[in-house]
Amino acid sequence: MPLTVSLFGQLSDITGSNIIEVENVIDTNSLINNIKERFPLIKDNKFAVAVDKKIIRENTLLTEQSLVALLPPFSGG
Amino acid sequence: MEKKPKNIFISGPVPAAFVGDSIQKHSTKTDIGAHSIFLGQVRDDVIEDKKVMAIDYTTYEEMASETMNEIREAIFQKYQLTCMHVYHSLGRVKVGEISLFVFTSSKHRKAAIQACEETVERIKGELPVWGKEVFEDETYHWKENS
Numbered sequence: 001m002p003l004t005v006s007l008f009g010q011l012s013d014i015t016g017s018n019i020i021e022v023e024n025v026i027d028t029n030s031l032i033n034n035i036k037e038r039f040p041l042i043k044d045n046k047f048a049v050a051v052d053k054k055i056i057r058e059n060t061l062l063t064e065q066s067l068v069a070l071l072p073p074f075s076g077g
Numbered sequence: 078m079e080k081k082p083k084n085i086f087i088s089g090p091v092p093a094a095f096v097g098d099s100i101q102k103h104s105t106k107t108d109i110g111a112h113s114i115f116l117g118q119v120r121d122d123v124i125e126d127k128k129v130m131a132i133d134y135t136t137y138e139e140m141a142s143e144t145m146n147e148i149r150e151a152i153f154q155k156y157q158l159t160c161m162h163v164y165h166s167l168g169r170v171k172v173g174e175i176s177l178f179v180f181t182s183s184k185h186r187k188a189a190i191q192a193c194e195e196t197v198e199r200i201k202g203e204l205p206v207w208g209k210e211v212f213e214d215e216t217y218h219w220k221e222n223s
Contacts, residue, residue, distance in 0.1 A: 008137055009207035010219040050205075053140040069137055069205075075220035076134065076165060076206025077117045077177045077197065 001064045005031065009072040014041045029059045031068065047072045085145055085163045086136065090174035091116075099162060099180055109159050111186040113193035117177030119170050127212040131171045132220065137205040148199045156192040158183045163196065165206060176208075 002021040012018045020038075025031040028049050036043050048055045050069040051062070062068065096116065103109055122129045149161060159182045166176040179196050183189040201222050208220040 006137065008135065008205070009209075050137075050140060053137075053143050067139075069140065071137065071205055072207065072219065073221045074202065074204060074206060075208040075222045076136070076204045077201045077222065 003031070003062060003064065003066065003068060005035070006067075006069040008069070009075075010045060011042060011047060011070050011072055014039050014045070025062060027059050027061050028056060028068070031062065035070070042070075045072060083163075084142070085165050086138065086141075086167045087164050088166075088168050090166055090170045090176065091164055091178045093175070095164075096175070096178060096180075099178075103160075103182060106159060106182070108184060109182045110184045111189040112180065112182045113186070113189040115177070115179040115193050115197045116175050117197075118175055119172050121172045122210065124210065124212075124218050127214070127216070129172060129210045129218075130213045131169050131211045132176065133169050133209040133211055133217075134165070134167045134176065135207050135209070136165075136167060140205050144203055144205065145200075148196060148203065152181075152192050152196055152199075155195075156181075156183065156188040157185075158188060158192055161192065161196065163200070165200070165204070169211070 002023050003025060005020050005022055007015055007018060022031055022034050025034055048071045050071055051060050052067050119132050162180040164178040170176040179193055181189045181193040210218045210220050
């Protein structure tokens with residue numbers, strides 16, 4: 001089952017979409033590695049990872065229901 | 078006390094009249110003695126010789142709503158506020174227009190002023206919102222809060 005990942009800001013410029021699907025990943029580390037392989041330009045960008053709308057600091061196990069988002073530095077206000 | 082979850086996002090700039098109306102609406106809350114207001118305005122920064130003419134704002138809305146509720150809860154815990162209102166623009170806001178409106182009210186000035194400042198700082202640092210600075214030739218640069 002693919003996992004749907006949301007991307008924002010400059011990251012969506014690189015992927016060409018706000019949403020991508022990633023197959024066969026069990027945790028956030030493998031997810032990030034997979035995305036960096038597919039979109040090497042992502043490596044040049046700083047971003048945080050959110051799982052279920054919370055920013056995570058450590059590798060986190062994912063399920064098919066996990067809401068994953070890659071968040072570049074915020075610039076609201 | 079107004080602590081219920083609210084949608085903070087509005088499409089386009091925050092009109093000056095909206096700010097005025099918001100102030101007017103508080104005249105019936107007669108236990109208020111102080112309001113503090115922060116307005117964020119889009120600035121015409123020059124980046125690599127190109128002048129910014131607008132910022133296009135986008136958000137991760139589901140996360141932003143939760144984050145804003147957490148900020149709101151924490152601010153109400155910390156300060157003796159009567160009420161608090163936050164509005165942030167999405168979409169295009171031109172130079173000189175308002176993109177953020179934070180409005181805190183309390184019996185006395187210190188709580189209103191400190192709560193307003195802390196809320197603005199937390200919005201800048203924690204709210205998943207991205208601003209794309211658009212130049213006059215429609216090229217752009219992704220902004221990053223300092």
